[in-house]
Amino acid sequence: MQALIAQVQGPAAAQMLVAYLALGLALFVIGGIGVVLRRNPVVVFMCIELMLNAVNLTFLAFARYQPDQWRTPTLGDPDPTISAAMSGQMMVIFVMAVAAAEVAVGLGIIMAIFRMRNEVDIDDMSTLKD
Amino acid sequence: MESGFPVFVVLAVVSILSAIGVVAFKSPVRSALSLVLAFFTLALLYFNLGAQLLGISQIMVYAGAIMVLFLFVIMMLKLGGHDKQPEKTDRRLYVAIPVSIAIAALVLTKFIEPMLHVPVSVIGDEYGTPQAIGPALFTTYVWPFEIASVLLLVGIVGSIMLAKKRF
Incomplete structure (x- = not known):
């Protein structure tokens, strides 16, 4: 795991972080x-997926480029940089799982509404409001 | 600048253009295909960040599974052509875009721009390999992993229930 050791970098890394x-x-x-x-x-729904992906990109950018002052070391953690990078990637994995479940259920709901009303327009779906 | 910066610029331009395409195309099929392009460029950006396993799963889960689901639903709902009537977006357009740009400018100046002046550590390239992710996923994060599997099971059961004729 020698290659995982973090290296402190100068302003170039901060610029990459800001770009991402x-x-x-x-x-x-x-x-x-x-x-x-x-x-x-x-x-x-596609736009919601796009927003989830933007958040994933932010998580991964913070996993790779970590601002030093916000990393909180926990007790008994040999290298908080590595565990921070791991937790960023784990969040992305779980966001992907939640997005997959959400798309399956959401598209099922859209199909059910379409069967019931034979048209799909978000502005006309106000049954719950009335 | 870091070595990955020219690659980043190209991928960023392509992903922003395809994201605008998702919103702007009238036809849902064109939006879906533009979203596939956005997912692919995001996967390449993950590779550029060194997160190899997540780049591969981005291509498989998003560009593969989720987009097939979207295209199937578009096909079954007969939404493929252009919308019948033009979208009544006029009054919302004038509110949504200025408000969004204002929020984006606020986040950019108050949160993202100060990052330029903080010391940043860069982790090595090996942090995104399966060899590094696997042990973490099955030791520290094993309970969230199991909960995610239960969530996916609930999603399967829920979508089957919704797909039945009567519920």
Whole structure:
């Protein structure tokens, strides 16, 4: 595991971190605009997936480039840098699992609504409100 | 700049353009294909970050499984063509885009920009290999892993229930 040892780097690493975070923010905002604007529920789901992926990218950027002052060392942890990188990747794995379950159930709900009403338009689905 | 920066710029431009395509295309099929491109470029960005296993699972789970599910639903709902009436987005467009840009500018200036001035550690390239992830997944994170498997089981049962004719 020698290759896992972290190396402290200068401003170049911080610039890469900021670049990845800005890309994640841009993708998240584009996805959010799509969720608000589009009326087709399938496309709204796609935009939610895009937002989840933007968050995954942010997690991985923080797993690779770790700001030193926010890393909290836990007791008995030989190298908090490695455990921080691992926990970032684990979060991405669990977000992927949750997204897969969410898409299966959500598309099932859209299919059921389509069978019931024969049209899909988010603005017309207000049965629960009335 | 780091060595991966030119690759990052190309991938970032492609992913942002395909994300805009997901939102802007009228046809859901074009949105879906544009989303496939976005997922692929994100997988390449994960490779650029050194997270190899997650890049592979991004291609398999998102660009493979989830997008097939989306395309099947589009096919079954007959949403393939252009929408019948133009989307009534006018009044929402004027609210959504300025508010989103304002929130993005706030996060960019208050949270992301200060990162330029903090000391940052870079972890070695080997942190994303299966050899590094496997032990962590099955020791420290074994209970979240099991809970995720239960969640996927619930998702399977729920989608079967929803797909039945009567419930």
